[in-house]
Amino acid sequence: xxxxxxxxxxxxxxxxxxxxxxxxxxxxxxxxxxxxxxxxxxxxxxxxxxxxxxxxxxxxxxxxxxxxxxxxxxxxxxxxxxxxxxxxxxxxxxxxxxxxxxxxxxxxxxxxxxxxxxxxxxxxxxxxxxxxxxxxxxxxxxxxxxxxxxxxxxxxxxxxxxxxxxxxxxxxxxxxxxxxxxxxxxxxxxxxxxxxxxxxxxxxxxxxxxxxxxxxxxxxxxxxxxxxxxxxxxxxxx
Amino acid sequence: xxxxxxxxxxxxxxxxxxxxxxxxxxxxxxxxxxxxxxxxxxxxxxxxxxxxxxxxxxxxxxxxxxxxxxxxxxxxxxxxxxxxxxxxxxxxxxxxxxxxxxxxxxxxxxxxxxxxxxxxxxxxxxxxxxxxxxxxxxxxxxxxxxxxxxxxxxxxxxxxxxxxxxxxxxxxxxxxxxxxxxxxxxxxxxxxxxxxxxxxxxxxxxxxxxxxxxxxxxxxxxxxxxxxxxxxxxxxxx
Numbered sequence: 301x302x303x304x305x306x307x308x309x310x311x312x313x314x315x316x317x318x319x320x321x322x323x324x325x326x327x328x329x330x331x332x333x334x335x336x337x338x339x340x341x342x343x344x345x346x347x348x349x350x351x352x353x354x355x356x357x358x359x360x361x362x363x364x365x366x367x368x369x370x371x372x373x374x375x376x377x378x379x380x381x382x383x384x385x386x387x388x389x390x391x392x393x394x395x396x397x398x399x400x401x402x403x404x405x406x407x408x409x410x411x412x413x414x415x416x417x418x419x420x421x422x423x424x425x426x427x428x429x430x431x432x433x434x435x436x437x438x439x440x441x442x443x444x445x446x447x448x449x450x451x452x453x454x455x456x457x458x459x460x461x462x463x464x465x466x467x468x469x470x471x472x473x474x475x476x477x478x479x480x481x482x483x484x485x486x487x488x489x490x491x492x493x494x495x496x497x498x499x500x501x502x503x504x505x506x507x508x509x510x511x512x513x514x515x516x517x518x519x520x521x522x523x524x525x526x527x528x529x530x531x532x533x534x535x536x537x538x
Numbered sequence: 539x540x541x542x543x544x545x546x547x548x549x550x551x552x553x554x555x556x557x558x559x560x561x562x563x564x565x566x567x568x569x570x571x572x573x574x575x576x577x578x579x580x581x582x583x584x585x586x587x588x589x590x591x592x593x594x595x596x597x598x599x600x601x602x603x604x605x606x607x608x609x610x611x612x613x614x615x616x617x618x619x620x621x622x623x624x625x626x627x628x629x630x631x632x633x634x635x636x637x638x639x640x641x642x643x644x645x646x647x648x649x650x651x652x653x654x655x656x657x658x659x660x661x662x663x664x665x666x667x668x669x670x671x672x673x674x675x676x677x678x679x680x681x682x683x684x685x686x687x688x689x690x691x692x693x694x695x696x697x698x699x700x701x702x703x704x705x706x707x708x709x710x711x712x713x714x715x716x717x718x719x720x721x722x723x724x725x726x727x728x729x730x731x732x733x734x735x736x737x738x739x740x741x742x743x744x745x746x747x748x749x750x751x752x753x754x755x756x757x758x759x760x761x762x763x764x765x766x767x768x769x770x771x772x773x774x775x776x
Contacts, residue, residue: 335592338592338595338596338599341583341599341603342583342586342587342595342599345579345580345583345584345586345599345602346583348580348583349580353624354573354576354624354627354631355624357576357580358576358606358609361576361579361580361583361606362606362610364583364603365579365602365603365606365607368596368599368600368603369603371596372600386591386592386593389592393592
């Protein structure tokens with residue numbers, strides 16, 4: 301390691317944050333993830349009421365808690381960046397709440413698929429964006445999206461068993477999966493239109509690689525493809 | 539340490555469990571605590587909806603998650619004792635659900651007080667019983683009741699500020715605290731009447747000290763006293 305460039309102390313701000321627009325974009329991103337997780341907690345806790353057994357209820361409640369468990373570290377980082385965490389989350393409440401309003405599960409299985417597929421889409425999207433960020437922020441985002449996979453075996457098992465018992469359910473749930481994807485894209489587009497710093501982040505900067513339209517297209521293709529893989533895992537057409 | 543009496547391996551069953559009634563009582567107790575925590579998760583997640591700010595909502599949701607976080611270890615121990623964890627919880631669903639039905643908070647402050655005072659009462663009660671159990675079970679119970687105290691400063695702060703702003707609120711909330719205590723005793727009595735093994739546990743055995751009526755009276759006096767202390771901390775008469 302050259303003596304002129306010591307590694308930054310863990311809580312020293314990386315050089316990228318000297319660009320106020322970069323800082324603003326990271327605050328937006330962390331706040332959006334944090335509110336998304338708070339909101340996921342609320343929805344999963346609500347869906348837990350639909351559980352057919354106490355064991356299933358505990359499984360969904362545990363997923364809810366795992367989402368909420370990431371919020372503390374995101375809040376800390378937002379404060380360290382000089383932002384008021386809850387004020388920073390405010391702009392994301394309407395689009396995320398709207399997403400949930402428009403995708404309220406009608407039954408236990410719709411709730412399960414939303415938990416699995418919706419969470420998966422959000423994680424893929426944030427991971428894609430994280431690739432364009434400084435290492436500390438990227439690590440925090442990746443850590444904030446972990447755990448969710450632990451629970452997927454439970455969802456896959458329950459949904460596959462239900463479709464085996466009633467094949468017509470598969471058609472309805474496949475439609476539901478498409479609707480989840482459509483609503484997520486609608487709300488993501490709304491956020492992109494409103495939050496200039498976030499959009500600028502994706503476009504890159506002088507010292508930072510960005511996404512041109514072709515790269516953006518490939519990113520959405522990857523997200524869509526992984527969505528299809530998850531649907532297939534559940535035994536559903538996408 | 540005498541060579542004739544090696545310490546038991548951590549997962550070796552303590553000698554007390556050779557008494558099937560003791561095992562049954564411990565299964566009952568762990569199952570009651572586990573269902574109590576699942577149910578506390580549900581109610582706190584519901585109360586979080588009443589939160590006046592997003593920050594308050596996250597505080598209550600975090601309390602909900604902390605309750606649920608203890609369930610995994612209780613389930614493991616129940617399985618290790620040869621019980622089906624969810625079947626073991628079944629007898630406690632009606633009394634615990636009834637308690638919650640009869641004490642549904644009418645507003646945010648009633649919810650806060652229920653979270654703090656109700657949780658405190660339950661913890662005191664289980665700790666008192668744990669004192670009569672083998673060391674492993676006692677440690678598990680005490681660990682399962684931890685964390686809750688972390689959040690009490692938040693409740694005390696919010697309730698005291700609200701009473702300072704509107705002193706009439708204090709009268710209503712004091713009545714509410716008494717109702718919580720009354721309902722808890724009603725349901726505890728119902729459980730005691732139904733679960734012979736649990737009642738026998740408190741009465742003791744040949745090789746185990748038990749509670750005579752005088753000791754039982756002192757135990758309830760201690761629980762009531764600690765309830766009064768918590769109410770006083772909130773600025774409420776008990």
